[in-house]
Amino acid sequence: MPKPVPLPRLTSVPPADPPYDERDGGGHITPRPGTYGALALAPVPRRTGTPTDERRLRGLGQALAEVLAGRRPPETVAGRLTERAYRELVRAGKMIDAERPPLTGLPHVQRPRDGAIEMCLLVHCGPRSHVLAVRLERQGVQWLVTEFETA
Numbered sequence: 001m002p003k004p005v006p007l008p009r010l011t012s013v014p015p016a017d018p019p020y021d022e023r024d025g026g027g028h029i030t031p032r033p034g035t036y037g038a039l040a041l042a043p044v045p046r047r048t049g050t051p052t053d054e055r056r057l058r059g060l061g062q063a064l065a066e067v068l069a070g071r072r073p074p075e076t077v078a079g080r081l082t083e084r085a086y087r088e089l090v091r092a093g094k095m096i097d098a099e100r101p102p103l104t105g106l107p108h109v110q111r112p113r114d115g116a117i118e119m120c121l122l123v124h125c126g127p128r129s130h131v132l133a134v135r136l137e138r139q140g141v142q143w144l145v146t147e148f149e150t151a
Contacts (some may be wrong), residue, residue, distance in 0.1 A: 046103040057107045060145070065102040065132055068150055069125060070094035081145040088148070095150050098125035104132070117143065123150070 060080060064139035067089060074089050081089060096102060107119040115138040123130040135147040 054107060054109065057109065057117070057119055058104055058121065060101070061107055061119065061123075061132055062104045063121045063135060064089075064134065064145070064148060065096065065104050065121070065125075065130075068092065068094065068132070069096040069098040070100045071098070071101055082139070084144050087145060096122075096123065096125060096130050097128075108141055 019095045060077075063072060063077050063080075067074050067077060069092075074086070077089070078086050102123045102125040105122040105124065107121045112118060115134045118133070119136075120131055120133045123132050131151050133147075133149045134145055136143045137146045
């Protein structure tokens, strides 16, 4: 009689991306005042002309993905877009069909010239993922979305 083959050993896999919330050393969520339960879109500080950091870019991409999936009203990101880009966002409506809330991956960022950032993010929202491409340009001391595209 053949000897039974043992089942493979299962190990946990670390998440590919860091969590969105702030956690203390014990894994507990430490809410920020006025942002608990919502995606925080804090004003972007001016840092001697350097672009926003990856975490803020990802947060902006997450908010745009939620709008394009119909899970967030577009007016919540109006201050982050130029007037033309905001009109396009409203006109586009729901462009991402999602079985569950969208979750963006880490942004891939390019700086084609001083004062411009282009990023693309993978948007996970069910069996089919989408891609979101966003262009930001510095206007005064603010970075504003001037173009976006999804597929």
